[in-house]
Amino acid sequence: MALDDSYDLSNLKNHTEELVFRIMEEELNRISDEDVCKCHDCVLDMVCISLNNLEPRYRVSLMGSIYSSAQDGSLEDNVRTVVRNSIQKISLNRAHD
Numbered sequence: 001m002a003l004d005d006s007y008d009l010s011n012l013k014n015h016t017e018e019l020v021f022r023i024m025e026e027e028l029n030r031i032s033d034e035d036v037c038k039c040h041d042c043v044l045d046m047v048c049i050s051l052n053n054l055e056p057r058y059r060v061s062l063m064g065s066i067y068s069s070a071q072d073g074s075l076e077d078n079v080r081t082v083v084r085n086s087i088q089k090i091s092l093n094r095a096h097d
């Protein structure tokens with residue numbers, strides 16, 4: 001039995017991933033294109049490094065977002081710090097010329 005044949009696994013949402021996508025967008029929008037390469041490869045590398053440095057927070061979401069925002073403040077600060085570090089790391093060591 002394949003799990004994804006019997007269960008709708010798309011209802012599993014990683015809250016950390018959603019935060020990283022949103023905060024990465026905010027942070028990249030604050031930086032000029034001349035200061036950081038925003039090509040597909042570099043941005044995916046930045047997202048990858050960020051996600052690998054944060055704990056995943058999965059939840060089951062059957063009806064949109066029902067996540068409690070009580071602990072979001074400090075989590076968001078932490079994600080922002082990790083995202084900024086990832087942007088800096090990749091811009092100093094990008095995988096292409």
Ligand SMILES: [Zn+2]
Nearest residue numbers: 037038039042
């Ligand atoms: Zn690039």
